[in-house]
Amino acid sequence: MMTLLRQRLRRDWVQLLLWILGTVLLAYSGFAGVTQSYGTHSDRVTVLAAVMANPVIMMFRGLPSGASEGQFMAFEILPWLTMLAALMSTFLAVRHTRGDEEAGRAELVASTPAARTLPTVATLIHGVAANVVLGVLVALVLVGAKLDAAGSWVAGAVSATTGIAFLGIGLLAAQLMRTSRGANALTIWVLVGTFLLNGIGNAAGTPSTDLTRITSSWLVWLSPFGWAEQARPYDTNLWGPAVVGLAFGVVLAIVATALQSVRDLGEGFIPARRGRVHARPGLASSQALVWRLSYGSIIGWAIGGALTGILATTLSGLLNQVSSGNSAVTDILQKLGGGSSLNNVVITVFFTMLGILGACAAVQTMSRARQEEAHGTAELLLATTVGRVKWLSGYLVVAVCAIVIIAGAAMATGYLGAASNKGTAEVFRNITVTGLSEMVAAAVFAVVTALIFVLIPRATIALGWTLLLLATLFGMFGPLFGLPEWTTHLSPFGVTPVLKGDGVDVRGLWWLVGIVIVGWAASLGLMRRRQLASDG
Template sequence: MIPLLRQRLRRDWLQLSLWILGAVLLAYAGYGGVTQSYGTVADRQEVLAAVAANPVILMFRGLPSGDSVGAFLAFEDLPWLAMLAALMSTFLAVRHTRGDEEAGRGELVASTAAGRVLPTLATIVHGLVANAVLALLTAVSLIAAGMDAVGSLLLGGAAGATGVAVLGIGLVAAQLMRTSRGANALTVWLVVATFLIRGIGNVAGTPSDDLTRIESSWLVWLSPFGWAEQVRPYDADDPLPLLLALGVGLVLSAAAIALQSMRDMGASFIPERNGRPTASAALSSPHALVWRLSWGAILGWVIGGALTGILATTLGGLAGRIAGENPAVAQILEKIARAGALDEAMITVFFTMLGILAACAAVQTVVRARQEEAHGTAEPVLAAAVGRVRWFADYVIVATVAVVLVVAAGMGTAYAGIAANGGPSELHRVVTVTGLGQLAAASVFTALTALVFVILPRATLAAGWAMIGAATILGMFGPLFGMPEWATDISPIAVAPVVSHGDVDLRGLWWLLLAVVVAGTGALTLMRRRELAADG
């Protein structure tokens, strides 16, 4: 097993380093943000009361467990630390199981003395070690900042245990689905669904009289994210939910080994849909093929964009009442959005998430080009009358179309929400400006990921998603964590145009457009000289 673990470490050291470093920085920056922005008990009580009074904000925050610095830090950071661990575990589990089978590596290893079971066991150990390191370093960063050791260890452990639970889910998904793409998609959607179930369970819970603590409903016990929050670091410090998450992860891992023994190499329990005997006219061109390969994933991001848009303007109708009851909500939103009026800030905050979704759709599409190249399926296309630049340009075009569709879905439902709630007509301009601004911001990720694909093809997957992770942390959480403005402005989504106090603020629009043009042109130009890098 040791040689297999060394091989996995060589392949994954960069990706794992980025995930773990992101978690450590998020935890440490969260401590700085809490102590700087919410340094007094009164400040923290105001925020917790505002969140408890607004179910939708509570959906995307942690579980209120008191007004101490530690409990407030867990409320701010724990769901997102757990999400980082979950996504890290998802890609790790699928890459070394179904991904290796797709690439033919699994069959080669199985033909040696290792057999079929040992590589899967090595993947399980690999995932456990990665989550343990993430948990430990996260806890150490908080202890170094001056936080209580027990609470810090439990907060880091809660994130790591969530990763272990999702590791098991990813391993089972890799047995069920025929492709690594399908296994990743299934696991990610389950992660998103359980994250939302956790939020619904908190919303359906019972707040304390002072609105600083919520007793969650039974729904949270259906979600590994809910188990993590029930640890309540720096408050109850209950380790039992950690044992539940670890136990479920190990049971699912054992189930994955059992399922693997019941199928042939390369087979799956959910077969792929049979293809048509003849190709349709829609597949008569290379760009149509790219669209056919990508449209299913793009549809999921479009649905997410539509939901984000309707929430943006539906909540906008409630903004005035919420601000009147507790101005802390307005202060939070305005700090994130750096916008003026509260309804403008509400739209800006949610459209920041819309920009992230659009960027995810773009990066996933460009990464698809790398997967086609690594798996050797790009070669038959390039063997026809299709040049390398045209082949790659089709992926960039489809990625751009994906950005447009996601943003358009969000803007369309936002307009519908304004009409349904009788919102002021001025909000139409806010939606238009902010939506188009996030379109420009998301396009930066398309161009930069394309440039990485050309220069460092093997780093495409890691670099593309790492850029989105860094931009999300800086753009969405930087202002809350008290980061300097120059640091948050590194994120494209943070410098997109907005409407502030009724005036259009272009902010970094010209820099965004310049980055798109330079990186996009550079990628397509350099692609002329680049050879295929087919090995994964």
């Protein structure tokens, strides 16, 4: 057992350090942002009242439990603390179970006197320990910020137990699916579905008479995110929901261990779909194969883009209402939008999320190239007439196509929303400018991840997602957390063109275009000389 735990720690310590430090930084920055942007009780009451006036926005926020600094901080960032813990845990669970089976490491362990269920048990202990460290550090940083200690420890505890709940989901998905890709896809869909379910439960709840608190509907109890929020840190400070999350994760882990003991190595309980005897004519190229492997996830990201577009035009009135009564919020929005008018900035703020969704699809697509190489399937393809450059260019083309599809979905729904609200010509022009701008920003991450894949293949997945996370924190949350303006400009999302009067302020557009062109050419040029690195 100790040997397996040490091996997992050696493999994971960098990734876990990044996940945990990122979560802790978000907790501290969230508190700093609340104190700077919503410094008075009346500011916080105004925001909560405006949010409750439009239940749709509740689907993407936390649970209002009052207007004190701690309560408002939990409303702002608790869903994202639990989200980071959940993502860390699901990836960890699948990597050390189904991922090890695909790489052949699980077979080597099974050939020793160790029990065949020992790797799953070791992964459970490893994941629980990582979440405990995350929860303790989150609590300590909030206590250090001079928030109420009881509420801080509850916030840390539910962050950890939500991670443990999704650790159990990841372990179970690894037993059900035959591949790590399928297991990761299943856990992500469960994560997104339960996150939205919790949001719907909050939106369908009953507001208090002073509009600072919501009593959620019963739907929230079907989601681990709902359990975390029902603990209500800095309000009632309930420990019961944390126990529910912990028990749920442990029970699923026990079920996963039992399932592993009765299945064959390399098999899953959900059988693989039977393939065709002969491929369709459309699969006659390596690029078409990349599309075939990626189109399912691209559809999911495109749905997110479509939701972003409709929210950008239907919730703009609410954001205007909130900002009109709070000069600090107005300042933040104008920083995000490059100093343009508030009406233009509203759409710019929402479409920043569009760029992030497109970048996520691009990084995921380029990461798949590394997965194919590590699993040895790329070697089979490259043994044919397909060259290295053509093979990598297929992933780059599909990554850019994914960005265009996602941005196109957002722009289409944005136009529909603007038309239904009788938007002006300026609104339609702003949707076009910001949509096209975010395409360029997202394309930066496609070529940067491709360069990482060529130069440091083993760091492709971890470094690609880390750079995207940092760019999101700086570009989207930098002004909210009161960071200097130059830090926002480090992110491609913080320097995209915006409308300014009757014209367009291109800001960092040409730098972004230059990075995309140089990165594309450099990654393909360097790929000519790189040897395959098929070991995981």
